[in-house]
Amino acid sequence: MSVQKIVVDTDIILDHLVHGDGASLLRMTMNAYFCYTTVFNAIEAFSMARSKKEIQAVDDAMSAMKVLGLNAKSAKSIGKVYSNHIAVGKKVLPALIAGVCIESRLPIVTMNPKRFSRIKHLRVIPAQKLITNSAATEMTSH
Numbered sequence: 001m002s003v004q005k006i007v008v009d010t011d012i013i014l015d016h017l018v019h020g021d022g023a024s025l026l027r028m029t030m031n032a033y034f035c036y037t038t039v040f041n042a043i044e045a046f047s048m049a050r051s052k053k054e055i056q057a058v059d060d061a062m063s064a065m066k067v068l069g070l071n072a073k074s075a076k077s078i079g080k081v082y083s084n085h086i087a088v089g090k091k092v093l094p095a096l097i098a099g100v101c102i103e104s105r106l107p108i109v110t111m112n113p114k115r116f117s118r119i120k121h122l123r124v125i126p127a128q129k130l131i132t133n134s135a136a137t138e139m140t141s142h
Helices: 010-018 023-032 039-048 050-061 074-089 092-104 127-140
Strands: 005-008 033-036 065-068 108-110 124-126
Touching: 005 023, 005 092, 010 023, 010 039, 010 050, 010 108, 023 033, 023 127, 033 039, 033 092, 039 065, 039 092, 050 124, 074 092, 092 108, 108 127, 124 127
Parallel strands: 005 033, 005 108, 033 065, 108 124
Antiparallel strands: none
């Protein structure tokens, strides 16, 4: 049985860092999938960290996942997603994140699916759907 792979968006990583009791969505996702994130999600998360403790927490979260980057080969297809997204006045980072996901042929899980609206060929999994599926799986496995 092969483990399914998924890219985790920044909002899920940040939610994990401030999560209280119980398993965070990131932990639930990591229990069910092999989790990736992108270098652009890492940049976004690090840009929000203000203290040494927050920077370390982001670094620890990044260490728990494989971070997908880009290279000369992937830049061509990522550039296409980027140019289409920017042409309609959208923000830069979601386009770059989506480009890496599409190039890697991986879906992304996010708490804000609208962030990736209008990006063709990107499979977006709303976090709420993941939570619902995880709860259903847990109930049937007991």
